[in-house]
Amino acid sequence: MTKKQKQQLGDLWCRIDNEGFGYYMLHYSPNLDLIANLGFNKEELQKAIRLFKTIETKINECEKYANIEEED
Secondary structure (H helix, E strand, O other): HHHHHHHHHHHHHHHHHHOOOOHHHHOOOOOOOHHHHHOEEEEHHHHHHHHHHHHHHHHHHHHOOOOOOOOO
């Protein structure tokens, strides 16, 4: 592994540590090439991100129910 690759991976760790994994992966436009260099398949990463974005969207749609009083 080159010094540049090690620096990129260190930067990746810092971003995730500061922003949180979910934010980085779903909202930050993650560097999938760099993550793939850790041994992951880039296409599988893209599928996983799409799935989690769909899940996040569905969960966020539930906000409208957050303040509903319990019915007797």
